[in-house]
Amino acid sequence: MPTSTAHIVEREKQHRLPGGQSMTDLAGIVVDRALNAEVWDKDGKRYLDFFTGVGVCNIGHSHPRFLADVNDQLGSFAVGTFYTDVRSRYYELLSSRLPERLGRIHMFSTGSEAVEAAVKLARAATGKHEIVSFWGGFHGKTQGALSLHGGPRKHRSGPFPPGSHQVPYAYCYRCPLQLEHPTCDHHCVGFAEQSIENGSVGDIAAIIVEPVQGTNGNIIPPRGYLRALRQLADRHGALLILDEVITGFGRTGSLFAFEQDPETAPDVVVLGKAMASGLPASAIVSRADLVEGTPFGAPSAAASTFGGNPLASAAALSTLRILLDEELPERSRRLGESVSRRLASWVEEFPFVGNAGNVGLMVGVELVEPGSKRPLPKDVTRGIFRELMARGVLAMAYDSRIRIYPPLSIPEHHLEEGLDAFEATFRAMSDSITRP
Known part of the structure; x- marks a missing residue:
């Protein structure tokens, strides 16, 4: 052939x-x-x-330690939803690198799937339904995730689930408010608050944002911006969800981008892409008390067919160990x-x-x-x-x-x-x- x-x-x-x-x-x-x-x-x-x-x-491609770890798991077993030693070890290691408020983990297969789960968690935890996202933001291509996008990628793809509101991101080079940083004093956050007050029904469950907007061109917001969004979420009794699918696992110079400003203190973080170095794996990290006794926390409510499977868990564990050891x-x-x-x-x-x-x-x-x-x-x-x-x-x-x-x-x-x-x-x- x-x-x-x-x-x-x-x-x-x-x-x-x-x-x-x-x-x-x-x-x-x-x-x-x-x-x-x-x-x-x-x-x-x-x-x-x-x-x-x-x-x-x-x-990096074909890391010898990663190949050996994944091959060992593949030679043992690769399918199943039962408890596994490899997933428990991954959860333990990842939790040790997270603040206490984010110490619980649930694995999925793709970033879009994890984003949808994060939104579902926020709605269950708050009893509210509206989600605020950002112009230029991108969180995946499934219908729910695409409803959070603020740009032309969603054109002619609707209708979308109701309750989504998009507000300007701190894209200082092309400030939509025609202001200059730092004299603007994060006025885009104030504008977002006005948009919420005038455009929502007062039922904000979460604000979801990328610490650096990846698909929009790796757009870096100014320092203090994420902290201001944390405060905005608090004023509305909403959760702050950070989409670290691209920024996570060392890309920005720390294991997670939110570590560079601890006052950001997200309630939920979405992980993916580099998590398992090419094998499909994603996750949300949060805390158990947010969803205990809610529909999200019911048996099988957040289950995913391939999420946390033994092969993906082995790849994720190996990746994290390599990132830390090297x-x-x-x-x-x-x-x-x-x-x-x-x-x-x-x-x-x-x-x-x-x-x-x-x-x-x-x-x-x-x-x-x-x-x-x-x-x-x-x-x-x-x-x-x-x-x-x-x-x-x-x-x-x-x-x-x-x-x-x-x-x-x-x-x-x-x-x-x-x-x-x-x-x-x-x-x-x-x-x-x-x-x-």
Whole structure:
């Protein structure tokens, strides 16, 4: 049977439904093998992976300890909902890294599933039904999770469950209120309060927010913003849900992003993506007293067919041990400091780099038409994407908001090599972008 790249791609396209991931079709490669931050395709071309499945592979590809742990579990048993030693050990280790108010865990398979469970928990715990989310926020593609999205991804996908309210996020580069930080004094939070007062029925169960907006372009809010949202939730007797599906497990320089401001004190945290390094696993963490005696806490009410299965639990346990033993969150923070310096030089050198920032190794770069804040058109950004691939880098650079997610374990020389490729690409295309 032919196994060329073209044949494999065509064979899959013949049998799949439309609607798959953009990155798949734009890259058009067939991955053959991967090791840490390097990926090789079927044609033998080598790439640096600044994509990692949208930040899924924080410990790097094919980590030998991870492979051994997962293979051991696979050789024992992989299916079942009974108590397992491996899941109990994972819960114990994860709980030890969480504040007491978040010490209870329930596992699922996908981020969307966990988001839906978090909303269900909030409604059960408060007896209320309305949920506040944010412009640009993204929490998944199931119908309930998509109702929380504040943007065009949900167009023509309704109707949605009632009770969702979207308010502006602290996107300071494009402040929807036309203010400047810090003199604005987090006025977007005050605007959110007015929106709740005027647009809700006074029945707010939860505020759900990403500590850094991932899908919107790795948008970093100013310090103190999450703390202000905590206070807003308290004023309305609502829970604060942090969606750490992308920011979790070391990506931002701490194991969880909320640790960088302990006063945020979330009531529920949603976890996923990097949790099990490629095996489907997600979770919500909270505390038992919120749902004891409620419909959420009834037998099987929050059960998930594959949630917490032995194989996923083994992968999650191995991932967390590697992250902690190899101090990868701290490494992310340290490497992020050098990335910050690079980003500052890009803003200075390239007039089409309008905004660039990072928290650890969660990096966002916004490309604009020089002298304006108008996003670079797709024909230009697709050219940047192709040029990067030609230089051996895989990254979400096909849109005006570039998202960069290298493994936290990436060797420093590979990180520098990838950033050099970005600079070379920007220089190669600079004349065509800046030419009147």
